[in-house]
Amino acid sequence: MSEPKDHFLQSSSGFSLREFLDDDLTTFFEQQRDPEANYMAAFTKKNPDDAEAFQLHWQKVLADKNVLIRTILYDDAIAGYILSHDWFGEPEITYWLGKAFWGKGLATNALQAFLKVQTVRPLYARVVHDNHASKRVLEKCGFQVNGEDKGFANARNKEMREYILILND
Secondary structure, eight states, rough: OOOOOSSSSETTTSSEEOOOOTHHHHHHHHTTTHHHHHHHOOOOOTTTTTTHHHHHHHHHHHHTTEEEEEEETTTEEEEEEEEEEOTTOOOOOEEEGGGGTTSSSHHHHHHHHHHHHOOOOOEEEEEEEEOHHHHHHHHHHHHHEEEEEEEEEETTEEEEEEEEEOOOO
16 A cells, blocks of 8 residues: 555545544444445444444554555544555455535545545455445546455345446556
C-alpha cells in the first residue's frame, strides 16, 4: 500500500477527508448498527450490536501496517470512512457511510479524493450484486467489473453474489 500524501482534503461542498482518529470509532460503531445499512452492505459482522467484536475487529484493522484509512466528514460531522487493505491478497478498497449521509454524493467524492492518496494499482473493490448505488460510485471513479464471487452475507443470512471491480489506472 502507498503511504499517505496528505492529512486533510477538502472541497467547497461541505465534504472532506481527514486522517482517522481513535475517537471516530464511536461514530463508526453507531453507524454500522443500522439495519438498512447492514442490509445494503450485506457482508457485515454477524452481530452489528456486539461492541466487543467491533473493537476487536478495529484493533486488527488499525494494527495492520498495510491499511490506509481516512474519515469522511460532511459539514464537520463524521459521515463514515474509506480504507484500503490487502486482506484477500490484492489491494482492495472499502467504504462505509452512515445512512444519514446517503444520496449526497459523499461516497463518490470520498473515493475520488482517496484515490489521489492511495495510488496502488490495480486496486480492487467488491459490492453485493444488488447494491446499485455503490456499484455506480465505483464505476464513476473508473472501476470496471472484473468478475463475480459468492459468499455468505451475515446481514441477509444467505449466500449472495457480489461483483469484483478493478481500477487499473
